[in-house]
Amino acid sequence: MTVNGPRGLSHLKSLESESIEIFREVAASFERPVMMYSIGKDSSVLLHLARKAFFPSRIPFPILHIDTKWKFREMIEFRDRMAREHDLDLIVHTNPDGLAAGINPFDHGSAVHTDIMKTQALRQALNAGQYDAAIGGARRDEEKSRAKERIFSHRNAQHAWDPKNQRPELWRIFNTRLAPGESMRVFPISNWTELDVWTYIYAEGIEIPDLYFARRRPVVERSGTLIMVDDDRFRFNPGETAREEMIRFRTLGCYPLSGGIRSDAADLPSIIMEMQASRTSEREGRLIDSDSVGSMERKKQEGYF
């Protein structure tokens, strides 16, 4: 009745089974599901679980990547390789209005850039695809407001989350019913912790982008945050130059908004150990959260994952 493994099942195996069950419930219950793919480690686990859930069938829904055009170049290469290797039905969407307006993190700041190129872009893509279920990789341990997110989280026709009107979720019975125009956000790895994700990646040998591993990379340091100079669009402040440092990333996103950390952890075991020893929370490196207090709650209501 719970993920508490019955004799013989490790907790990772139990978590895996629970997630697979959720994936299958989506495939069986919705007309047009889609899986969000952000190329990060959580997405990599999600993709691996989806492949397991439907094997030997292909994943029976498309994989959607919202490309802000400011992702690390390596992420895009990784994404396209995964799509080829796993025969994915990959859909890439960029907000054409934002692109035309030249929205970028340097001129417009993280809040505007994220809203237009990510939140609004996602809404466009979901509307265009008329998806009734969007699968995401959010976890309940990430942030306080996520702690009470449902696994099957109902969204109204405007993709907004109504926290006052959440459906109670008992046992493993998921209410997947929708009215026309409404949709569901589904989080198969809700009950995983960050450590679970890393140990699972290690145990299963799941491929993740090399950006997670410490390498010498060109960076500039701004108010204590290490920003990687990933391409020639980078705006240097007067007197600023890139210098090589041994860094890695704990979360991946738009490169000008992703803070790296100094690290020597060049392989998975070292990362896991370093992470275990570290005493700062995961989202600290994510610049979008620090823009305003309670931002995650607000972003979620607006439709951000």
Next chain:
Amino acid sequence: MSNVLATALSAETALDLWLAEQTDKGLLRFLTCGSVDDGKSTLIGRLLYDSQLILDDQLASLRKESRNRTTGEEGIDFSLLVDGLTAEREQGITIDVAYRFFSTDKRKFIVADTPGHEQYTRNMATGASNADLAIVLVDARKGVLTQTRRHSFILSLIGVKHVVLAVNKIDLVGYDAGVFDAIEAEYRAFAADLGFETLVAIPVSALRGDNMLAPSANMPWYRGPQLVPYLETIEVASDRVEKPLRFPVQWVNRPDLDFRGFSGTVASGVVAVGDDILIAASRKPARITRILTMDGDQPRAIAGEAVTLVLDREVDISRGDVLVHPGETPDYSNQFQARLVWMNDEQAIPGRSYLLKLGAQLVPASITDLKFRTNVNTLEHSAAKTLELNEVGTVTIATDKPIAFDSYADNPLTGSFILIDRISNATLGAGVIEYGLRRAQNLSYQSFDVNRKVRAELKGQTPQIVWFTGLSGSGKSTVANLIEKRLTAEGKHAYILDGDNVRHGLNKDLGFTDEARVENIRRVAEVARLMADAGLIVIVSFISPFRNERRLAREIAGDVKFSEVYVNTPLEVCEARDPKGLYAKARRGEISNFTGISSPYEAPEAPDVVLHGAVQDPLRMADELYARIFEWGTGYTI
């Protein structure tokens, strides 16, 4: 782990060791019950802090926020770790179940934290549905309260088997053993009937840390376990693996025409390659030939594993079907009794149509009977016409078509369900099945169309046609009426078709020509057959003078038991009785084609019964015939 890693072991080796340790770790899901006043947030905050899950950045802001508040030696108000919901309260967000994660060297924990007072029953039921254990918090100064009883009742309803009674704020009663003992004794007495498998009471101070991790020096009188070590070691392993196999088919896996598999999670029991299985609904058998995962085929799968099964033959299986072992089948029925927790502002109304979801089965259903409501504070039963939000009722539920289920006590995953509003799609209520009604394990529902057999079983009789023939005035109707009365008095369902009720309606367009007589009998025979199909004992009382007509009637009856009763009364006797004056009229030539006078009567060659109307008393004849009808009924395959 940092100690291990500080050694000279290579990262990889150290990690392998540590990973092995992680894998051996169990996961305990528990629920905390109690209000903020009882120190619940402080308790959870303390657990998170002690497991060193609070990160440096969080700790720094916590110390700042804790000024001017009640803190322990660490200078931290632990409740702030959990109660970071102030902003949400201001926004009017429903405060409901939150899940928190921590781990120790021995175990991983997921805590379902269910704050909020108004929605307490609903939230607690939700949190409890996936919990192995519950911590029931009691303030040592207040003892067992109404609220404590309510929480415990909901735990019992949802089937949480392991309970820790944490008597908190024991420091505020001077670490008094007497206070603790009295609370424990009162709670044990109350909880005796709630079906908890383990119950341990621990005196703690979440704020000061007494009896949280280590024995408290303040309570030398206490010999029991400390909270965290107890949570780390309590054995809650479910016996799901030992229960009968339940494999609900979630998704039919069909990548191409050459492969057809059935994907799902083993809800209970073990399934192995070579096993004979049955589909719970259709009772069709098959054998397991493969158990697939992306990691390769495996010889068996145990409860909790998500796999894909392949069978040895083509059988009709779709989502919602449950695969089981022969001899260990679940209930398969359209009615059961359940306890229902109502979770919506829209009240529960018997007779209204809802959608019921149980496993992967989704069917229309309604509450057919609201037996009583249980007051969650007093546990008293009271009559009720509806259920309001947060109320608990015992109900009968009927589904539009049969579903496979177990009682919740036997198998929580196949014994629990939710009810969904058909218009708003809201989850209205959650239920646990007590038992199936109209137990039907041995009935073959494969052919369960409503048919003569089913209707007959409902009526507890063998449908049949008893066909009377004889001259007008022979006594057919007298005996037929006595038989009908007798059958009805015995609780059987019988009906008489005679000239009076057929000739005036159904057959009033027919005259008395030969063709009309044949058509008359044909229609009567068809109606008799329909009535027998409906499960009735049909008594037909017509002169029916011609053998061919009677043969036709017997043919129309088909496989319905058909008996011919010949009331053999001589013409002279009949004519002498002449109850309706018909013989006189016929003699006067006023009625043409009158049987016995101007038209022949062909006596039956091999009747099932011959009654001698001239010499026998009608009651005796009825008695004799009743015995025969009963005899014909028994042993006859419907």
